[in-house]
Amino acid sequence: MKLITDRGWAWTPAQWEMLLSLGPGFGAFDETGLLGTTVVTPYPEVQAISGVLVGSWAERRGIAGALISNVLDTGPSVLYATAMGEPLYRRLGFHSVGQASAHHGELGGAATGVTRRATHSDLPAVVALDQAASGFTREAFWTHVFGPSSVYTPHIAQDGFVCTRRMGETLVIGPLVAPNAAAACEIIVDVVAGAGPSRVDVSDPDVAAFLLSKGYEVRGSCALMVHGVDDVGGDRARYFAPASLALG
Numbered sequence: 715m716k717l718i719t720d721r722g723w724a725w726t727p728a729q730w731e732m733l734l735s736l737g738p739g740f741g742a743f744d745e746t747g748l749l750g751t752t753v754v755t756p757y758p759e760v761q762a763i764s765g766v767l768v769g770s771w772a773e774r775r776g777i778a779g780a781l782i783s784n785v786l787d788t789g790p791s792v793l794y795a796t797a798m799g800e801p802l803y804r805r806l807g808f809h810s811v812g813q814a815s816a817h818h819g820e821l822g823g824a825a826t827g828v829t830r831r832a833t834h835s836d837l838p839a840v841v842a843l844d845q846a847a848s849g850f851t852r853e854a855f856w857t858h859v860f861g862p863s864s865v866y867t868p869h870i871a872q873d874g875f876v877c878t879r880r881m882g883e884t885l886v887i888g889p890l891v892a893p894n895a896a897a898a899c900e901i902i903v904d905v906v907a908g909a910g911p912s913r914v915d916v917s918d919p920d921v922a923a924f925l926l927s928k929g930y931e932v933r934g935s936c937a938l939m940v941h942g943v944d945d946v947g948g949d950r951a952r953y954f955a956p957a958s959l960a961l962g
Contacts, residue, residue: 717751717767724881725765728865733765733960736854740784742768742777752781754788755961757850759947760940761785763793764960782806790942794959796934803939811945812938814915814956815922818884819930821912826904828897829876832868834860840868840875847891849947850962869905876901877957878909885912888955895920898954915955938962 718725733739733753742750750768754761763785768777779802785791786806794814795803832840841856859866859877866877874892878885885906892898898921906912914930916922917938926932936959940946946962956962 717748717769720769720771721767723767726881729958729960730765732858732865735858736961737761739765740781742772742781744772749775750777750781752778752785753960754785755852755855756789757852759849759851760790760792760943760962761788762850762960762962763791766793766799778802779806786941790940792938792940792943792946792962794936794956794962795939796936800937800939803941806941808939808941810937810939812917812950813935814917814938814959815932815935817914817916817922817925817930818933819912819925819928820910821903821906821908821928823903823907825907826900828900829869829871829904832860832870832875836868836870836875840870843873843875843891844889845948847948847950847953848889848957848962849950852961855957855961869901871897871901871904873897874901874952876905876955878905881913883911885909886958887912887914889953889957890914890955891952892954893952895924895954899924915959918954921954 737755739753741748749772751765753765766778837860845851858864859868865879868877876890892901895918
């Protein structure tokens, strides 16, 4: 959390705890203590890399590159890169296969009624829908989502689902799976209407245009990058928001 504060990130202790329960974390140290971190979330298809964080007092020493290189030999990898980090990842052999832009806004009005709160009986169907759309098999993540300590709230829709979680006062949307962009927009409205500030990381141009038409604004974007594979799997035409930029 000292590194988080130093770099102005928004990650919470609960997010770190979740990620470290799903996969290993690695640190770079010297005699003064922790200098940098990275976290790996393993899926059978790829590993998601996140939490690449180096203190400002330790920058320009090759620490981030060393941390990432330390985990690349274990298999194909996927991550979301900021504009600052993208040149480093390219040097390490990653290439871009997509992009997600963070749309922030607030929506009033009534919910559309197209979702309901998920129950534990919905877990197998959600796992199957997620795997088909995202290309990731991640039962451990979904066991956490449906567990008592989850930071996520899952909702079921027709041929899809969405999860929400709080990051401070902001309601973050994702993952979001829907049969098409129109259905995705209805799902978003259903969970954000009247809920205060919200954020949706989207790559689909139709969903992005819809959010902009509702007064949302883009506050940054990240490149979706892979290493050791040509592209991410799944039917990405149905995958409208990631579980998080850390989890893909």
